Amino acid sequence: MKRKQVPREQRKTLKEFERNRPFWCLVLLCIAFIFFVIGCDGSPPPSSLPQKGKSPVIAKKAESTKVTDKKEGEKKEEAEYAYNPLGKPDPFKPFIQMTSSKSYSKNVPQTPLQKYEISQLTLVAIIIRSEGNIALVEDSAGKGYFLKKGTEIGKNDGKVKQILKDKVIIEEVYEDVFGQKKISEISLSLHRVEEGGES
Numbered sequence: 001m002k003r004k005q006v007p008r009e010q011r012k013t014l015k016e017f018e019r020n021r022p023f024w025c026l027v028l029l030c031i032a033f034i035f036f037v038i039g040c041d042g043s044p045p046p047s048s049l050p051q052k053g054k055s056p057v058i059a060k061k062a063e064s065t066k067v068t069d070k071k072e073g074e075k076k077e078e079a080e081y082a083y084n085p086l087g088k089p090d091p092f093k094p095f096i097q098m099t100s101s102k103s104y105s106k107n108v109p110q111t112p113l114q115k116y117e118i119s120q121l122t123l124v125a126i127i128i129r130s131e132g133n134i135a136l137v138e139d140s141a142g143k144g145y146f147l148k149k150g151t152e153i154g155k156n157d158g159k160v161k162q163i164l165k166d167k168v169i170i171e172e173v174y175e176d177v178f179g180q181k182k183i184s185e186i187s188l189s190l191h192r193v194e195e196g197g198e199s
Contacts, residue, residue, distance in 0.1 A: 111152060113137075113145055118154040121145075123168055123188040133163035137188065158186070166190045 017024075113121075116139055124144065125136040135147040147153065147168060151160045158172040168188045176182050 113147075113151065113153045114155060116154065118158060118170060118172075118186050118188070121153075121188065123190050126163060126165060126168075126190060128165060133165075135160075135163050135168045135188075137168075154186075161185070 121137045127134040156172045162169040
């Protein structure tokens with residue numbers, strides 16, 4: 001029996017197929033895997049015949065409602081949780097405190113006397129009156145200002161507390177390192193000119 005001769009071109013294609021066989025096997029396996037995954041989506045196959053009585057879906061729902069009723073009964077027996085905010089930080093309060101408009105307005109001088117430090121002012125004269133004493137102070141440029149009790153003076157929110165016959169007592173409010181408000185008293189003394197010259 002004679003063997004049938006295969007033409008040369010067909011032999012080349014067979015040899016190429018033999019060389020690429022692992023590649024084609026891998027392609028076929030990937031296609032089979034994709035069909036398998038698509039077919040196994042987890043849902044049961046649809047039945048063509050309707051079942052008599054209750055359907056399994058309705059039976060499952062009835063069982064699940066019984067289970068949830070039991071769970072709700074158990075939950076009612078447990079104590080309900082109540083949030084107690086005492087000692088806990090406010091979650092809606094920002095970590096960084098912005099300066100309020102009041103504190104900003106305090107830093108802006110309202111009167112010309114609030115532009116100066118108290119040490120930059122010199123007490124020149126005191127006028128003693130029955131209604132209340134008046135003091136005259138000068139800045140470094142020689143401009144004079146009148147002070148009465150309660151006049152705001154200085155950069156640190158100072159107020160004139162008292163005007164005596166030889167000095168003016170000023171109260172300044174400041175915050176220490178712990179944020180506590182402290183009050184300090186500063187006095188401006190009257191410099192008297194003696195007969196021989198200035199003292």
